[in-house]
Amino acid sequence: MTLHHGVSLEATDRRPTVLLVDDDEVNLLMTAAALRDRGFDITSCTGGEEALTRLASWTPDVVVLDAIMPGLDGFETCVALRNMPGFDNVPVLMLTGLDDEASINRAYQVGATDFFVKATQWSLLAGRLRYLLRASRTRQELERSKAKLARAQDLARMGSFDWWQDDNRSFVNGLELSEEGLRVFGYGPDDRVNLRDMLRMIAPTDREPLVRLARQILYQVSVIATDVPMTLPDGRFRIIHVEAEPEFDEHGHCCAYTGIVQDVTDRRIAEDRIRHLANYDALTNLPNRRQLIWRAERALEFGRRLGHQVALLLIDLDRFKVINDTLGHAAGDELLMEVAFRLRGCVRHCEQLFEGVIETAGSRSHRTLEAVGRLGGDEFVALLPEVADEADAQRVATRILEALREPVVVAGQDCFATASVGIALFPRDGNTVADLLRNSDVAMYAVKSQGRNDALVYTPRLAGRGREKLALESALHKAIERDELVLYYQPKVDVANGKMVGVEALMRWRRGDLLIQPADFIPVAEETGLIVPMSEWALRQAAKQARIWADAFGFADSIAVNMPNRMFERTDLIEQISSAVREEGIPHSMIQLEITETGLMKDLQRVIPSLHRLTEIGVQIAVDDFGTGYSSLAYLTSLPIAEVKIDRSFVRDLGVLPQSLAVVTAIIALAKSLDLKVVAEGVENQRQQDVLYGEGCSLMQGFLFSKPMPPEDVQTWMESVALPRKAVAVSSTAKVRANAGEVVDVGRRS
Amino acid sequence: MGDLNNPGIEGTAKPVLDAASMAELRALDPDGKAQLVKRVLATYQTSLAKLVDQLRAARAEGAWEQVGRVAHTLKSSSASIGALGLSALCADIERLIRGGEAAAAEPLIEQFHAEVQRVDAAVGQTLQHLEAAAS
Numbered sequence: 001m002t003l004h005h006g007v008s009l010e011a012t013d014r015r016p017t018v019l020l021v022d023d024d025e026v027n028l029l030m031t032a033a034a035l036r037d038r039g040f041d042i043t044s045c046t047g048g049e050e051a052l053t054r055l056a057s058w059t060p061d062v063v064v065l066d067a068i069m070p071g072l073d074g075f076e077t078c079v080a081l082r083n084m085p086g087f088d089n090v091p092v093l094m095l096t097g098l099d100d101e102a103s104i105n106r107a108y109q110v111g112a113t114d115f116f117v118k119a120t121q122w123s124l125l126a127g128r129l130r131y132l133l134r135a136s137r138t139r140q141e142l143e144r145s146k147a148k149l150a151r152a153q154d155l156a157r158m159g160s161f162d163w164w165q166d167d168n169r170s171f172v173n174g175l176e177l178s179e180e181g182l183r184v185f186g187y188g189p190d191d192r193v194n195l196r197d198m199l200r201m202i203a204p205t206d207r208e209p210l211v212r213l214a215r216q217i218l219y220q221v222s223v224i225a226t227d228v229p230m231t232l233p234d235g236r237f238r239i240i241h242v243e244a245e246p247e248f249d250e251h252g253h254c255c256a257y258t259g260i261v262q263d264v265t266d267r268r269i270a271e272d273r274i275r276h277l278a279n280y281d282a283l284t285n286l287p288n289r290r291q292l293i294w295r296a297e298r299a300l301e302f303g304r305r306l307g308h309q310v311a312l313l314l315i316d317l318d319r320f321k322v323i324n325d326t327l328g329h330a331a332g333d334e335l336l337m338e339v340a341f342r343l344r345g346c347v348r349h350c351e352q353l354f355e356g357v358i359e360t361a362g363s364r365s366h367r368t369l370e371a372v373g374r375l376g377g378d379e380f381v382a383l384l385p386e387v388a389d390e391a392d393a394q395r396v397a398t399r400i401l402e403a404l405r406e407p408v409v410v411a412g413q414d415c416f417a418t419a420s421v422g423i424a425l426f427p428r429d430g431n432t433v434a435d436l437l438r439n440s441d442v443a444m445y446a447v448k449s450q451g452r453n454d455a456l457v458y459t460p461r462l463a464g465r466g467r468e469k470l471a472l473e474s475a476l477h478k479a480i481e482r483d484e485l486v487l488y489y490q491p492k493v494d495v496a497n498g499k500m501v502g503v504e505a506l507m508r509w510r511r512g513d514l515l516i517q518p519a520d521f522i523p524v525a526e527e528t529g530l531i532v533p534m535s536e537w538a539l540r541q542a543a544k545q546a547r548i549w550a551d552a553f554g555f556a557d558s559i560a561v562n563m564p565n566r567m568f569e570r571t572d573l574i575e576q577i578s579s580a581v582r583e584e585g586i587p588h589s590m591i592q593l594e595i596t597e598t599g600l601m602k603d604l605q606r607v608i609p610s611l612h613r614l615t616e617i618g619v620q621i622a623v624d625d626f627g628t629g630y631s632s633l634a635y636l637t638s639l640p641i642a643e644v645k646i647d648r649s650f651v652r653d654l655g656v657l658p659q660s661l662a663v664v665t666a667i668i669a670l671a672k673s674l675d676l677k678v679v680a681e682g683v684e685n686q687r688q689q690d691v692l693y694g695e696g697c698s699l700m701q702g703f704l705f706s707k708p709m710p711p712e713d714v715q716t717w718m719e720s721v722a723l724p725r726k727a728v729a730v731s732s733t734a735k736v737r738a739n740a741g742e743v744v745d746v747g748r749r750s
Numbered sequence: 751m752g753d754l755n756n757p758g759i760e761g762t763a764k765p766v767l768d769a770a771s772m773a774e775l776r777a778l779d780p781d782g783k784a785q786l787v788k789r790v791l792a793t794y795q796t797s798l799a800k801l802v803d804q805l806r807a808a809r810a811e812g813a814w815e816q817v818g819r820v821a822h823t824l825k826s827s828s829a830s831i832g833a834l835g836l837s838a839l840c841a842d843i844e845r846l847i848r849g850g851e852a853a854a855a856e857p858l859i860e861q862f863h864a865e866v867q868r869v870d871a872a873v874g875q876t877l878q879h880l881e882a883a884a885s
Contacts, residue, residue, distance in 0.1 A: 024797075025827075026794045026830050026831065027830055033778045033779060033786050037778060
């Protein structure tokens with residue numbers, strides 16, 4: 001590929017340059033004159049040596065050599081010239097004698113382009129030279145366009161090949177690749193490659209179907225267009241695109257294929273990446289909703305055709321929102337990634353499957369659909385394309401629960417990311433993916449309401465829950481993030497001195513214009529497990545409020561927050577409280593926790609360690625609704641509790657039912673003997689106050705003193721009612737002493 | 751043109767330099783600007799003297815191959831200026847020597863020398879005419 005003199009040939013308006021070599025000076029003079037006259041630019045030399053010297057620094061468009069010369073003759077000069085770099089394609093015309101056949105043959109042997117019999121027919125000579133120049137130019141252009149093509153092919157990592165039938169009508173031996181084609185496979189231009197070498201670069205698993213495809217193509221004489229994954233001799237893995245068209249002989253038989261090979265690895269990687277992004281969750285790299293639904297639909301098709309069951313497991317993490325809220329989104333992401341990794345290990349997760357056609361040859365090919373995917377948020381789905389029965393699905397669910405039992409270390413902390421799993425089976429629980437998803441969701445919610453961290457198979461009974469309740473649930477889910485929860489506060493007062501001794505925080509849900517009372521949503525929150533994040537929120541909110549009040553009016557008492565018993569079973573409760581008070585710069589003692597007697601007794605052994613640790617760090621424990629449970633008094637003596645709160649039902653019936661007074665009296669006596677504070681709840685009238693006070697209980701809470709109120713009203717209440725402490729205290733105690741039995745409904749005014 | 755094949759016998763009757771060939775030569779430089787005819791004839795005369803000396807020396811040494819090569823060169827250049835008789839003699843000598851019949855070429859060489867004399871004289875005469883015409 002010598003481009004440099006080709007460029008000079010392009011300028012056709014220029015006189016072509018000719019080097020004329022002849023020892024016969026007379027002839028030289030005349031030939032030169034004749035050719036100049038016909039538009040050539042002539043340089044003359046009288047011998048081969050002189051000619052080669054000239055050519056060392058200059059390249060004419062054509063060389064005319066006299067064959068027979070003394071010294072270096074025309075043949076020797078031609079050989080020498082052809083060996084000079086850049087002269088392999090310069091046209092050389094050899095001048096021979098009329099009868100000199102030997103010279104004519106030799107002329108071609110030494111690389112002359114053509115010969116011309118010496119004569120004085122100058123026009124013929126000029127015509128021959130022009131023809132040589134034109135041929136040379138055409139050849140040059142061909143060379144250049146070949147070079148361009150080669151370069152373009154190189155850039156496109158492409159090359160051409162021919163594949164033909166040998167005499168035995170076999171395609172095994174006839175394969176030839178262009179230089180660029182060889183380069184695609186990492187071969188040099190001189191390497192020879194046959195079909196077997198090619199096949200050896202293909203993994204055995206890919207080879208078999210490819211050979212089958214090739215046979216089919218040859219049989220049908222169709223166009224070849226396929227991508228072949230190959231491991232090249234240098235070890236690189238590449239995807240080679242092969243595209244070829246058949247060629248036919250005169251009888252119309254396919255005798256060969258001609259086409260191109262192209263390294264499409266980069267393109268394929270990009271395409272795969274795009275497809276991957278469309279079908280996989282970026283965070284966990286699991287199939288996303290779209291891909292999952294596609295797989296599930298295919299799985300149902302197989303199930304329908306082959307008559308087997310398909311299982312869909314909806315997996316919802318139990319505490320994800322808490323982790324996200326307390327440790328941040330980065331930690332939440334970290335947790336999701338770890339959970340995804342563990343879930344993947346629970347099924348025969350199949351990575352690479354997009355929207356392509358599933359090989360239908362194998363009867364178990366639907367197994368490749370099996371996967372765990374992420375629907376979004378903390379919701380995952382496991383798709384089991386073939387299960388024998390629901391026990392099969394339950395086994396996988398158990399494996400999943402087991403896998404999530406170990407704590408996940410996130411942001412340096414151990415987190416427990418248990419899950420609730422709902423199972424739905426095709427065709428029993430639904431005929432479409434949507435039905436199965438909905439019913440697995442129902443089953444999953446049932447798990448949540450039964451305490452979470454478990455798996456349930458869908459039954460129609462589970463779906464019996466009212467729509468309204470479902471709506472409430474889903475709204476409650478969003479209540480926290482939408483900031484719809486608020487805390488109201490109800491003072492606890494010591495009627496002995498009229499002092500406020502603390503407040504109890506009570507949750508309200510501001511849902512639109514409505515202020516929803518705890519009785520209307522706490523049971524649902526308990527059932528769904530939402531009570532946990534709600535309680536955690538309440539803790540932080542109470543700590544904040546303590547800080548605000550401390551700053552506003554020197555509040556130094558404690559805020560009691562209601563805690564469900566399951567909160568006490570959690571290892572991070574202490575940490576949560578500590579971080580809440582630390583953040584607000586308040587002492588632990590400003591937070592008090594209330595646990596119901598029933599809750600306390602439900603799983604006493606698991607709660608006790610928490611109670612001890614809480615007490616150690618200064619967080620007091622109050623037992624709420626005391627008297628309603630079946631407390632073992634023996635236990636009570638050993639429990640680290642600071643306060644019991646007499647259940648409002650006993651207070652309400654004071655003076656109505658004699659048994660109530662008996663219970664109240666007993667509780668007060670017990671508390672005193674154990675050195676516990678005792679608080680009467682639900683005190684609504686003066687008579688109740690008087691009786692309680694008379695029995696030795698001075699700490700009270702109820703409408704008689706104040707309804708629960710928004711935090712901003714507490715200070716006003718303190719100033720208007722509690723600040724003239726002495727006065728209130730005096731009047732209050734005076735009332736107790738002087739007007740026992742008289743109802744003064746102070747609470748009603750707020 | 752059978753007479754050209756045996757110039758030694760009938761050559762005297764013919765002009766030494768063929769008029770048609772000279773016309774062709776002149777046609778290469780029609781207006782005479784390049785003084786081509788003069789330069790070609792001068793070149794021919796110089797090379798003729800040189801080549802005849804070479805041929806004579808080679809013949810004395812019995813170097814027949816060299817004799818043949820000189821004859822080859824003189825054959826084409828003589829034809830170019832229209833010295834067709836000399837050209838034909840050279841062609842015969844070259845052919846006989848290449849065919850290994852050097853002895854048969856001997857008498858032709860005598861004729862060759864005689865023809866050289868005539869051609870040289872004719873060329874010299876033509877050159878003088880050209881000089882005269884130019885001055």
